[in-house]
Amino acid sequence: MSEGLLKDALDALKSTGVRITPQRNAILEYMIHSTTHPTADDIYRALEKSFPNMSVATVYNNLRVFKKAGLVKELTYGDSSSRFDFVTHDHYHMICSGCGKIVDFHYPGLDEVEHLASHVTGFQVDYHRLEIYGTCQDCLADTAKAQ
Amino acid sequence: MSEGLLKDALDALKSTGVRITPQRNAILEYMIHSTTHPTADDIYRALEKSFPNMSVATVYNNLRVFKKAGLVKELTYGDSSSRFDFVTHDHYHMICSGCGKIVDFHYPGLDEVEHLASHVTGFQVDYHRLEIYGTCQDCLADTAKAQ
DNA sequence: TACACTGATTATAACGATTACAATGTAATA
DNA sequence: TATTACATTGTAATCGTTATAATCAGTGTA
Incomplete structure (x- = not known):
C-alpha cells in the first residue's frame, strides 16, 4: 500500500x-x-x-x-x-505532553465549527486545526512506577 | 472590568x-x-x-x-x-492567513472529541486546541480591490 | 555528440527567536 | 543592618531555519 x-x-x-x-x-x-x-x-x-x-x-x-x-x-x-x-487523509493529532509522541485519530468533520466561526467573525474559512494534549499510556506507566 | x-x-x-x-x-x-x-x-x-x-x-x-x-x-x-x-475564559482562535490577525470566538465544548480520542488512543486527555484559518474581511476587500 | 539551459544540491554564512549566564540591583526577613 | 533570595539587565550563546553562491546533473536542441 x-x-x-x-x-x-x-x-x-x-x-x-x-x-x-x-x-x-x-x-x-x-x-x-x-x-x-x-x-x-x-x-x-x-x-x-x-x-x-x-x-x-x-x-x-x-x-x-x-x-x-x-x-x-x-x-x-x-x-x-x-x-x-x-x-x-484527514485526521487529528493526539500529543503526549510527556514524551512528545503523536498518535493519529479520526473524527467526523467539524464543519459546524467552521460555519459558526465564519458567521461570527466574518472570515472566509479555509481550514481548521485541532489537537488534543494528554499523556500516553507509556508515560502514565512510568510516572506510576516512579512513585 | x-x-x-x-x-x-x-x-x-x-x-x-x-x-x-x-x-x-x-x-x-x-x-x-x-x-x-x-x-x-x-x-x-x-x-x-x-x-x-x-x-x-x-x-x-x-x-x-x-x-x-x-x-x-x-x-x-x-x-x-x-x-x-x-x-x-475558554475560547478558540480564528486566524487570518493574510495579515495574521487573530479573532476570538466561542464554541460550546468539544468534550466528545476528547472522549473519543482518549478511548481510541488510550491517552489521558488534558486539553485540546482548535484553530480555524481563513481570510478576514479587510484582506478579502484588499484582494478584491487589487484585481 | 556537443552545448546550453534550467533546476537541484551542496556547503556555508546569515538571521532571528529564544535561552543561558554572570553581574548587579532590589525587596524581604531576621 | 546584614543576609538571603529572587529579579532584572546586558550580552553571549544556541538552535532552527533561510539565503546565497558555487557546483552539479538532467533535458532538450542543434
Missing part, C-alpha cells in the same frame, strides 16, 4: 513539473513509512547513511516543495522545531 | 510566592488590555517608553512565569515567533 502512496506522490510531483531526484525520493519514502511525524533533522539523520553528502538545506528545501504540492503538512507545536506529516 | 482581571492575576501570583515588580505589573496590564495576542517583541516595544532599561530577557522570563502560573497561554502558529494570550 505504501508503494502506491509513494508512486502517487511522485506522479503528483512530476505532473507539476518538479524533478524527481534520489534525495526527494528518499525523503518522501521515509515520510511515508515513518509513523513518528519527524522533524527536518530526524529526516536528515535518518538518510545520512544512504546520502552522506546530503545537506540539511536539501531537506528543508524539499519539505517546502512537498508542502506547496500539498503532499506534506507542517505541524508547529510548542517545541522548538516543526514536525512534518505526510498527508494521507 | 480589566482592573479586576489585573488584580486577580496579581493576587494569584502573590499567592504562589512570586514578587510583583513594576515590569511584571506592566506586562500583565498590557496583555490584559491588548486584543492582538502580542509576541514577546510586541510587548517589549510597547513598554519601551515606560521602561527604557527593560531587557527582552525580562519579557521572556516573566511570560514563562505567567505561563507556569496559568495566567497566560503561548500560541505557536506557523510564524516564526510565539504569540501570548492572557487567559480569561
Whole structure:
C-alpha cells in the first residue's frame, strides 16, 4: 500500500513539473513509512547513511516543495522545531505532553465549527486545526512506577 | 472590568510566592488590555517608553512565569515567533492567513472529541486546541480591490 | 555528440527567536 | 543592618531555519 502512496506522490510531483531526484525520493519514502511525524533533522539523520553528502538545506528545501504540492503538512507545536506529516487523509493529532509522541485519530468533520466561526467573525474559512494534549499510556506507566 | 482581571492575576501570583515588580505589573496590564495576542517583541516595544532599561530577557522570563502560573497561554502558529494570550475564559482562535490577525470566538465544548480520542488512543486527555484559518474581511476587500 | 539551459544540491554564512549566564540591583526577613 | 533570595539587565550563546553562491546533473536542441 505504501508503494502506491509513494508512486502517487511522485506522479503528483512530476505532473507539476518538479524533478524527481534520489534525495526527494528518499525523503518522501521515509515520510511515508515513518509513523513518528519527524522533524527536518530526524529526516536528515535518518538518510545520512544512504546520502552522506546530503545537506540539511536539501531537506528543508524539499519539505517546502512537498508542502506547496500539498503532499506534506507542517505541524508547529510548542517545541522548538516543526514536525512534518505526510498527508494521507484527514485526521487529528493526539500529543503526549510527556514524551512528545503523536498518535493519529479520526473524527467526523467539524464543519459546524467552521460555519459558526465564519458567521461570527466574518472570515472566509479555509481550514481548521485541532489537537488534543494528554499523556500516553507509556508515560502514565512510568510516572506510576516512579512513585 | 480589566482592573479586576489585573488584580486577580496579581493576587494569584502573590499567592504562589512570586514578587510583583513594576515590569511584571506592566506586562500583565498590557496583555490584559491588548486584543492582538502580542509576541514577546510586541510587548517589549510597547513598554519601551515606560521602561527604557527593560531587557527582552525580562519579557521572556516573566511570560514563562505567567505561563507556569496559568495566567497566560503561548500560541505557536506557523510564524516564526510565539504569540501570548492572557487567559480569561475558554475560547478558540480564528486566524487570518493574510495579515495574521487573530479573532476570538466561542464554541460550546468539544468534550466528545476528547472522549473519543482518549478511548481510541488510550491517552489521558488534558486539553485540546482548535484553530480555524481563513481570510478576514479587510484582506478579502484588499484582494478584491487589487484585481 | 556537443552545448546550453534550467533546476537541484551542496556547503556555508546569515538571521532571528529564544535561552543561558554572570553581574548587579532590589525587596524581604531576621 | 546584614543576609538571603529572587529579579532584572546586558550580552553571549544556541538552535532552527533561510539565503546565497558555487557546483552539479538532467533535458532538450542543434
